Amino acid sequence: MADDKHDSITQLAQIEERILKTYQVISCQNLFSPENSFLYERCKGRKILIISGPTVSKLYGQKIQAYFNYFFPLQGHVNFLQIKTGEENKNLHTVQEICKAAQDYKIDRQGIFIAIGGGIVLDTVGLAASIYKKSVDYIKINTTLVAQVDVGVGIKAAVNFHESKNEIGTYKFPLLSINDPSFLKTLNDREIRCGLSEMIKMGIILNRQLFEMLEQRFQNIMQHKFDLSKMKQIDCDIISDSITGMAAQLRPNLYETDTKRLVDFGHTLSPQIEMTSVYRYKHGEAVAIDMAISSRIAYLLGKLGLEAFERIIGLLTNIGLPIFDAEICTFDNLWMGVEKTIIRKNGDFNLVIPLDIGHASFIFSISDFDPAILRQAIADMNIISNCKLTLASKYEKRACHLGR
Ligand SMILES: NC(=O)c1ccc[n+]([C@@H]2O[C@H](COP(=O)([O-])OP(=O)(O)OC[C@H]3O[C@@H](n4cnc5c(N)ncnc54)[C@H](O)[C@@H]3O)[C@@H](O)[C@H]2O)c1
Numbered sequence: 001m002a003d004d005k006h007d008s009i010t011q012l013a014q015i016e017e018r019i020l021k022t023y024q025v026i027s028c029q030n031l032f033s034p035e036n037s038f039l040y041e042r043c044k045g046r047k048i049l050i051i052s053g054p055t056v057s058k059l060y061g062q063k064i065q066a067y068f069n070y071f072f073p074l075q076g077h078v079n080f081l082q083i084k085t086g087e088e089n090k091n092l093h094t095v096q097e098i099c100k101a102a103q104d105y106k107i108d109r110q111g112i113f114i115a116i117g118g119g120i121v122l123d124t125v126g127l128a129a130s131i132y133k134k135s136v137d138y139i140k141i142n143t144t145l146v147a148q149v150d151v152g153v154g155i156k157a158a159v160n161f162h163e164s165k166n167e168i169g170t171y172k173f174p175l176l177s178i179n180d181p182s183f184l185k186t187l188n189d190r191e192i193r194c195g196l197s198e199m200i201k202m203g204i205i206l207n208r209q210l211f212e213m214l215e216q217r218f219q220n221i222m223q224h225k226f227d228l229s230k231m232k233q234i235d236c237d238i239i240s241d242s243i244t245g246m247a248a249q250l251r252p253n254l255y256e257t258d259t260k261r262l263v264d265f266g267h268t269l270s271p272q273i274e275m276t277s278v279y280r281y282k283h284g285e286a287v288a289i290d291m292a293i294s295s296r297i298a299y300l301l302g303k304l305g306l307e308a309f310e311r312i313i314g315l316l317t318n319i320g321l322p323i324f325d326a327e328i329c330t331f332d333n334l335w336m337g338v339e340k341t342i343i344r345k346n347g348d349f350n351l352v353i354p355l356d357i358g359h360a361s362f363i364f365s366i367s368d369f370d371p372a373i374l375r376q377a378i379a380d381m382n383i384i385s386n387c388k389l390t391l392a393s394k395y396e397k398r399a400c401h402l403g404r
Contacts, residue, residue, distance in 0.1 A: 021173050023155075025179070026179070027181065027239075032064050042176060047111040048078045049111065050081070052117050053083060053117050054085065065080065081101045087165075087274070088279065095124055099128050107133075109134075109135075116143060118151075123157050123166070125157075126140070126172045130172040142178065144187060145187060148184070150198045152177040153247055155254055156169060157169050163275060164340075165271040181239070189222060194283060196319055197266075197321055201265050203358065205265045205359075209241075209358075250263070264350070264352050265352035266290040269338070270287045270337075271286075272337030273290065276333055281328075288316050289323060298355070303361070326385075331374060338374070349364060349368075350362045350363070
């Protein structure tokens with residue numbers, strides 16, 4: 001039928017899709033024990049491509065292989081691929097490598113990719129799974145703390161592209177996202193710190209109790225790395241607290257149509273910091289620097305009290321996370337990060353700033369933000385970071401005065 005006003009426009013068909021999709025984030029102890037058929041039950045009868053990086057393959061490869069040999073004795077059903085890790089390999093080339101291996105192993109559309117690793121492996125495999133044969137199922141097995149509390153909860157899967165972090169990607173529902181806490185035992189201190197950085201973020205924006213638990217228990221966590229045989233259940237529960245908070249924030253806005261996302265706290269300047277350090281700073285470390293600067297901005301704007309600011313800086317430094325880098329955190333460089341954020345957010349700024357521990361808000365528009373505040377925050381953080389706050393000097397015996 002011709003439209004009255006536009007004779008040349010005729011609707012030939014209207015296509016709609018209303019599919020309710022769902023996935024679960026699950027904690028499963030001893031996932032690869034031969035007594036545990038949980039994973040087998042979820043992928044039996046399908047061809048599988050298992051993808052991991054060199055460290056996970058070295059530490060867990062034999063155990064994982066033994067599990068699949070036990071449950072899938074038939075040749076050819078399960079295939080393994082090791083990919084290179086590091087941000088420099090988180091790119092379309094590696095995505096293609098995964099697709100090529102899947103093609104060589106004749107993985108069909110009923111096949112499953114199983115990603116076992118940290119955020120880099122999960123993101124790269126997620127993107128490959130979304131384009132191989134126009135989409136195959138994939139299971140995330142999250143082996144770092146960052147992966148367990150953050151990457152494994154959401155549906156984003158992106159790789160770096162031409163000097164831009166996570167520039168090419170998609171939103172891909174996993175079939176399942178699985179945390180086995182026993183993987184965390186082999187993480188080095190730096191990787192644990194990076195995960196704690198994401199958990200501190202959740203504490204600052206939403207959950208004062210989580211923040212206070214981290215303040216009280218971080219030494220124990222660093223020492224025992226969530227090993228239940230050596231820690232109290234309450235220490236391990238902070239992982240689930242963090243995930244529950246994250247899931248509640250992501251659920252109504254999975255495709256990020258609303259650019260006001262509290263979980264973006266620490267993620268405005270951090271991509272620029274990560275990239276211009278040529279990935280010398282890991283994701284969680286760059287997030288820590290961003291959280292420190294954003295907190296200082298909040299303090300300078302009179303939105304965050306001095307005590308709360310000190311507690312944020314105190315926790316980050318006590319854990320051993322960086323809070324500033326004078327070489328990277330120049331005004332020009334960070335402002336470039338601001339501009340990239342505005343492009344990414346379709347013109348919005350929505351910088352997340354804490355108002356207290358457990359409570360945050362936004363600077364919505366760039367027109368409400370005086371660049372001089374960023375300049376001042378940088379100058380202040382330069383001084384504060386040189387004071388090297390220690391646990392002992394956190395409050396009363398502060399080595400330098402953080403107020404103005
Ligand atoms: N998609 C998302 O929503 C999302 C969210 C946050 C971060 N990310 C991305 O995730 C990446 C960071 O993830 P990450 O911190 O897990 O880093 P990563 O993937 O580089 O892993 C860190 C290191 O730990 C090693 N490792 C993994 N599991 C191990 C284990 N159990 N024992 C010992 N070593 C182990 C890895 O080989 C690697 O060397 C970044 O690229 C970031 O952009 C994505």
